[in-house]
Amino acid sequence: MAHPDPSAPLALVTDASTTAMGAVLQQQIKDVWQPLTFFSRKLSPAQQKYSAYDREILAIYEAVKYFPHMLEARHFTILTDHKPLTFAFNQRRDKCSPRQFNQLDFISQFATNIRHISGQDNIVADTLSRVEAIAAPVTHDMLATAQQTDEELNKLLSSNTALQLTKIAIPGTSLELYCDTSTGKPRPHVPTSLRRQIFNFLHSLSHPGIGAMFKLVSQRFVWPAFQKD
Numbered sequence: 001m002a003h004p005d006p007s008a009p010l011a012l013v014t015d016a017s018t019t020a021m022g023a024v025l026q027q028q029i030k031d032v033w034q035p036l037t038f039f040s041r042k043l044s045p046a047q048q049k050y051s052a053y054d055r056e057i058l059a060i061y062e063a064v065k066y067f068p069h070m071l072e073a074r075h076f077t078i079l080t081d082h083k084p085l086t087f088a089f090n091q092r093r094d095k096c097s098p099r100q101f102n103q104l105d106f107i108s109q110f111a112t113n114i115r116h117i118s119g120q121d122n123i124v125a126d127t128l129s130r131v132e133a134i135a136a137p138v139t140h141d142m143l144a145t146a147q148q149t150d151e152e153l154n155k156l157l158s159s160n161t162a163l164q165l166t167k168i169a170i171p172g173t174s175l176e177l178y179c180d181t182s183t184g185k186p187r188p189h190v191p192t193s194l195r196r197q198i199f200n201f202l203h204s205l206s207h208p209g210i211g212a213m214f215k216l217v218s219q220r221f222v223w224p225a226f227q228k229d
Contacts, residue, residue: 002027002034010076013117014063016055019043023063025070039066054100056082061103064110071110078107079117086114138194144175150191152224153178163222165189180222187222195223 008027015022022040026033041062043055050058060078064071080086088104089112096104147153157165157178164182169175179186190198202216218226 001036002029004036004070005029010071010074011079012060012063012067012071012076012111013079014056014059015081016043016052016059018048018055021055021059021062023059023066025063025067036070037067039063052082053084054097056080056085057088057100057103060085060107060114064107068110076111076113078111078114080114081117083116086116088114138190138198140170140173140175140177142194143177143188143190146191146193147178147189150189150193152192153189156189156224161224163189163224185219187218187220190221190223192223195229199229 005027008029011026011028011033013024013026020040020042022038024038025036027036028034039062043050043058047055047058060080088100089108093101153165156163162182163180165178166181166186167176168179168181168186170177178189180189198221199217202220203213214227223229
């Protein structure tokens with residue numbers, strides 16, 4: 001990330017998927033866009049039911065709320081890959097729902113210049129809006145190999161444990177991994193040798209607190225005494 005330059009052109013790039021929203025605040029220095037800071041947030045169950053248009057407005061609204069200290073009294077452009085939003089401030093008030101109107105009214109206190117950016121150029125915000133797609137730097141091959149020689153896993157398979165360990169075939173590969181299915185979503189069992197690598201990678205994404213970090217890892221992977229670790 002770069003240090004802010006008060007004289008540099010500023011842009012807020014946003015995106016929303018069906019599960020999350022993301023944004024990057026960036027400045028232009030010598031025709032190069034430099035990221036200043038990032039934002040991402042998971043959508044609530046109710047928000048996940050919004051139309052694509054409403055989710056994209058929400059992404060802009062939440063991003064502006066998140067960065068007011070960096071956007072207030074600054075001229076900046078809002079970039080989105082959802083083209084209908086570029087006409088949001090030109091439509092009549094009676095064409096907006098109360099929620100849309102309130103959100104656009106708040107956004108307009110900071111900026112009204114919404115421009116379209118192609119999806120292929122909206123890489124950062126798109127990735128941040130799809131947090132579930134971010135994978136730790138541990139491949140299925142690495143997990144499968146480590147599981148074969150993991151003594152702890154062998155003990156779990158032959159003992160009574162709350163984990164429901166089942167061998168599951170990985171789509172598109174010839175590999176099978178032991179995963180816990182007790183939560184309804186398969187979570188690969190991580191052998192001791194790979195745990196620190198996975199933890200460090202996920203922690204580096206946003207440096208969350210203890211509770212958030214526990215949730216971030218435990219939703220994707222599992223191993224005994226994880227909370228203690």
